[in-house]
Amino acid sequence: MRVFIGVDFCKKAKLSIYERTDLFKENQHGHRVPCENYHLTLKYIGEVNGETLDRFINYFKTFKLPQHAFEVTFDGIDIFESSKSKPVFLKPQTAPKALNELYQRIENETVAFGFKPLVQTFRPHITLARKVKQCFQFPIAVEPLIIPIDNVTLFESKRVNGLLRYIPVVKKRLEECV
DSSP: OEEEEEEEOOHHHHHHHHHHTTTSOBTTTBEEOOGGGOEEEEEEEEEOOHHHHHHHHHHHTTOOOOSBOEEEEEEEEEEOTTSTTOOEEEEOSSOOHHHHHHHHHHHHHHHHHTOOOOOSOOOOOEEEEESOOSOSOSSEEEEEEEEEEOEEEEEEEEEETTEEEEEEEEEEEOBOOO
């Protein structure tokens, strides 16, 4: 089973992202990510067997997380040129200190459990579409969208009726103070 840790967004935030990024319509410029799959990845773990996942779920429940929820302002669209699937993503021009601290905490906890450390720089983003044709000039500035970061979620990535879905397995809430 393929898993990752990320931030799950409320339905309102997912709809706001979808509406603001309407320029990536399905089959017109690439394959748009379904609205219900929008999330912010903090740590991709990859394939794990059932026993490892069960142990990790118990470990995940003990994670010490930052005390408070916070907000991130997403205000740009860009593309990962070097990736085979050419994903287009929504990004913050500047990631807040709280997001970098949350990422570092998750990275430390997962490495302590035994998962491999991330070898790339953390680049917070929300994937909007894949296999996008180069008919846009990236990066693109967009109207700022403020999204609350109020949880850390362990997701399973799996196909359901032929469609890729990100299913929350365990969700830990950050204290609300936004």
